[in-house]
Amino acid sequence: MNFDQTIDRRGTHSMKWDMMQERYGVSPDTGVSMWVADMDFRPPQAVQDALQNVVDHGVYGYFGDDVAYRAAICWWMSNRHGWNVDPAHIFTTHGLVNAVGLCLHTWTQPGDGVVLFTPVYHAFARTIHAAGRRVVECPLALVNGRYEMDFDTADSLMAGDERMLILCSPHNPGGRVWTVEELRGVAAFCARHDLLLVSDEIHHDLVMPGYTHTTMPIAAPDVQERLVMLTAASKTFNLAGTHCGNVIIPDDSLRRQFSATLAAMGISPNTFGLHAVTAAYSPAGAEWVDALRAYLDGNRKLFDEGVNAIPGLRSMPLESTYLAWVDFADTGMDVAEFTARVEREAQIAANHGPTFGTGGTSFLRFNLGAPRSVIEDAVARLQRAFKDLQ
Numbered sequence: 001m002n003f004d005q006t007i008d009r010r011g012t013h014s015m016k017w018d019m020m021q022e023r024y025g026v027s028p029d030t031g032v033s034m035w036v037a038d039m040d041f042r043p044p045q046a047v048q049d050a051l052q053n054v055v056d057h058g059v060y061g062y063f064g065d066d067v068a069y070r071a072a073i074c075w076w077m078s079n080r081h082g083w084n085v086d087p088a089h090i091f092t093t094h095g096l097v098n099a100v101g102l103c104l105h106t107w108t109q110p111g112d113g114v115v116l117f118t119p120v121y122h123a124f125a126r127t128i129h130a131a132g133r134r135v136v137e138c139p140l141a142l143v144n145g146r147y148e149m150d151f152d153t154a155d156s157l158m159a160g161d162e163r164m165l166i167l168c169s170p171h172n173p174g175g176r177v178w179t180v181e182e183l184r185g186v187a188a189f190c191a192r193h194d195l196l197l198v199s200d201e202i203h204h205d206l207v208m209p210g211y212t213h214t215t216m217p218i219a220a221p222d223v224q225e226r227l228v229m230l231t232a233a234s235k236t237f238n239l240a241g242t243h244c245g246n247v248i249i250p251d252d253s254l255r256r257q258f259s260a261t262l263a264a265m266g267i268s269p270n271t272f273g274l275h276a277v278t279a280a281y282s283p284a285g286a287e288w289v290d291a292l293r294a295y296l297d298g299n300r301k302l303f304d305e306g307v308n309a310i311p312g313l314r315s316m317p318l319e320s321t322y323l324a325w326v327d328f329a330d331t332g333m334d335v336a337e338f339t340a341r342v343e344r345e346a347q348i349a350a351n352h353g354p355t356f357g358t359g360g361t362s363f364l365r366f367n368l369g370a371p372r373s374v375i376e377d378a379v380a381r382l383q384r385a386f387k388d389l390q
Helices: 020-024 045-057 067-081 096-107 122-130 151-157 180-192 221-226 252-265 271-280 283-308 335-345 372-385
Strands: 032-034 090-093 113-118 134-139 141-143 146-148 162-168 196-200 227-232 245-248 323-327 348-352 363-367
Touching: 020 348, 032 363, 032 372, 045 271, 045 283, 067 271, 067 283, 090 096, 090 252, 096 122, 096 162, 096 196, 096 227, 096 245, 096 252, 113 122, 122 134, 134 151, 151 180, 162 180, 180 196, 180 221, 196 221, 221 227, 271 283, 283 323, 283 372, 335 348, 335 363, 335 372, 348 372
Parallel strands: 032 348, 113 134, 113 162, 162 196, 196 227
Antiparallel strands: 090 245, 141 146, 227 245, 323 363, 348 363
């Protein structure tokens, strides 16, 4: 578990490093990549060993007999989250963006409204638009530097043709761990407006000390008749490239409907992903995650201290994820100016805030899932790029 090790990902078909020049004009040779939400760490040795066993065997056929895979998921959810999952309720998709698309196809029609609490993970809106559905943005309230639910405003924005709400819990990009009361408020909102609730909980393992994530089935058990859970090991263990996500559906009727969609589209799982997840969701994986969380907490503290020392910049207090959400509003600069300073002067590729929807205009998102030396370098670059403010 050497998170300080620098692993050169350039020239390895890494989107995070090999696409930064094209997307942001930042050279991978001189710049720092802090945009795509994957980490620059190797997964636990148990995962490496499991995949090496597959390679050593040398026959890459269809995966069968997923009993151990389902059991590993159930063990993890029970031991890490106190959530008892029926293995028969689990479906496997090619990642959770794919899962969102399948949910849209199953339970909405072209033109239907799909609700998002914004700013939020940009792939939600992109997928909704691509499916010909309508994005309904309900802005989160920014209160004392952190996001809170604003159900009164959300209620006023409903037109009656909304069919689904997609929740990000914990929240990306703001890093909020929603409280039980807030989650119950989301469930009540969905009941009031007869919305299917799709709860994307991909970041649920990566919470900072002092915070506890509560899964939606535990927070609001009465919502299960309209609930679809999205989970994955990909963010937790840095397995995004295996494209292996889970859709967990407690309700019998919803489960039959989703199963029909998978059958109609010929969806079947990725062999490498199933082997990796089975190995990751284990006691060895749990030990690795605990060490990772402590390391990310150190990165968070270092980044926040350095960034918040720059007048006009404010990094939102991070309760979960490894994604820092930095507000540049008080610099007095427009989006083009502060973005240019980050990309051209600091030579850092970070996600542009407006892509996350309403409320994201003055922000950039920075990925802290990297060796400590990278975070130190990034902070120094930002301080130099904004030195005239200090």
